[in-house]
Amino acid sequence: MSIASSMHNALSGLNAASRAVNIVSSNVANAMTEGYASRSLELSSRSLDGAGSGVFVEGVRRQADDILIGDRRLTDAAVGYDSTKSQFLSDLEGVIGTPDKAGSLSGRIANFESALIGAASQPDSEARLSAVNDAANSVVSHLKTTSKNIQQARIDADQNIGQQVDKLNIGLKQVEQLNSKIQEAATRGVDPSGLMDLRQKTIDQMSSILPMKQLPRDNGMVALMTTGGAIVLDGKAAEFEFSPVNTIVPEMTLASGALSGLTMNGQPMRTEGDRSPIRGGSLAGEFEVRDQLAPEAQVRLDGYARDLVERFQDPALDATRAPGAAGLFTDAGAAFDPLNEVALSTRLSVNASVDPAQGGAVWHIRDGLGAAVPGEVGNSNLINDLVDAMTAARTPASGGFSVAARSSAGLAADLLSTISADLSAAETQKSFSMSQNETLKQLEMSQGVDTDAEMQKLMLIEQAYAANARVITSADEMIQTILNI
Template identity: 50%
Template structure:
């Protein structure tokens, strides 16, 4: 081999080890960076005219465990779904309060029961009759507050869906653009690994919204397929559509056409289904909150309101009532119609006949809603009948309750217990999903960058650098010797 050939070999070796040192340093410094894929330099033997000409740097490859990443992404989506359920039950539980809290729904019913008992012991006391009216009004306010909060939860979910869909479309577009940029980088012989890292981080965000798997394509591109089989990205990104509404009330629903659903490339997509092509993630959780969990909760609160209305709308309790007359509690001032139960808790009103602020008289608590004149001041029979109606055992006429007889406060207590049990179950599911995410993430990092191995590679790079530098030094000394001999 000629001196110039040996010199070229050594210089190409120096370039290779210099690039290797950069790659190893990058691997070590980014060992804990989210989305970073371990780099390896690809080398091959170079030749000129059939003779060895050192080494050639063919490129830099990015190595990740795609199976582990796909599994972790599915776990991310499941955790996001569970967190939506936890958030709903926490928020509902907070508005309901605790069963022993006087400011809770159950507490307001306890106060009403207490006020009726006290009024029965002294029916001629205007103060005690006023206390009954005040306690009844508090029950109405609590039911309305719970109903309003449920609809607020639905509105928040509707707005969150809109924002999430917009972000989802932006992220899919970014991945499409990064696919193109990566292909251009690789085609021109440049390093596209940094763009691949960026793309992985964006895909991770998408997978929380819609669980997916990533599949390699030619030119460094990738395709994204949801766990339900929807093609989110295959060359061109899918486009999702959703239109939020301004205000949601108890009567509005997706099935009734008053709320909007999700579209994909202009076609309607079913979200709340075990077979949904975009189910299993945060987006599905938001739709579940808006269209299932909140609606179920509303139906249970309405069932409690109906049970309360029925207890006092019975002529057997208040003989002054006719078959179609409203009792102590009304549906927005009217008698309750069983065919119009949806949203009753938000429309519940205290009968104006007993409310002085609406022109009524408190003595009707003692004498009867439709009494023409006050009865004897010491007659507590109606008040006792109302107290018995409130505490009497009866089966709820509607709602997802067990077929057992309960008092009004026991029915409310069961509802609060159901919400608490749902929260515990949702938290347990979220804990399991979080454990899966942590396990998958640990596996992903374990098989990504091994810092011990990288340090060993760095030692080999140092040795190679020293060897090539020694060759160049030897050749330089040889040339100096030759020049001195001339």
């Protein structure tokens, strides 16, 4: 080997060592950077006419486990979906209230029954009759508040959908642009690892919204497809469209056209069920809250309100009422029509004839809603009938309840029990998803930058650099000796 070729080989070694030092320093500096993947230098031996000709830097390899990252992203979506459902059901359970809370629906129903029993024991007491009116209004107020919260949850879900759609459109456009830059860098022979890190972080930010699979394309580019089969990026980013509203009432549904659906590139997308292209992420969860969970809760609440109204609207209960007149609980002051059940809980009110706040008098509770003048103050027959109406076993006519007959208190307990059972199932699924997600995150982190290994690598680079430098020094000394001859 000639002195010149020795110097050439050593110079190539110095160049490789210099590149390796830069990579090690970048790895160590970004050991805690989210989305950063460890780099390594790809080297190969070079030969010329069968003789060694130094080392050749093939490029920089970005060490990322795409399969593990893909699995973790799917669990991000699962956590987003399960958390959205769980949060709604938890809030709903809190609004209705568990039986141990005085302000719960069950607690207010119990207070109403107690007030009726107290009034029956002393029907001449205006204070006890007033307590019945106050307890009845408390039940009405709670049902209205619950309904208002259900509709607010739908509004919040609708607004969240709009925000997530905007975030998706921005993220997909950024990935499209990063794809182009990565392709350009690969064509020019420039290391695109930094751009790939940014692309991975951008996709990660969307992973909880929409479950997506990453597919490789030429020159380092990627395509994105949902687990439901919708291609959201392949060269060009898809564009989602959604129009949020400012107000939602129980009558407003997606099917009626009062609420916006989701479109991709102008084409409507199915947003519910296992066949939905967006199933499994927080976006699907928000649609489920807006279009399924909350409306189902409203139907159950209206079913309970109907049962309450019909218990006291029985024509045989109060002989003083005109045929077809409203009972103690009314539909906005009128008798309840079974054909107009939707949103009944929002219109529920206590009969004006017994409510002093509406110009009525509490003695109507004792003497009858249609009584013209007060009757015998010691007569508790009607009040006892009201107590019997509350406690009678009755099969609810609507609301999706089982056909079992039960009292008003029993039906209130069933309403809460159904929600609590759904919440328990959602919390269990959420715990599983979060545990799986945390495990995959730990595995992903374990494959990140190992600073101990990088320090060991740095020592080897230092030795290689010193060895190559020594070769150059020796070659220089040889040349000087020859020149001095």
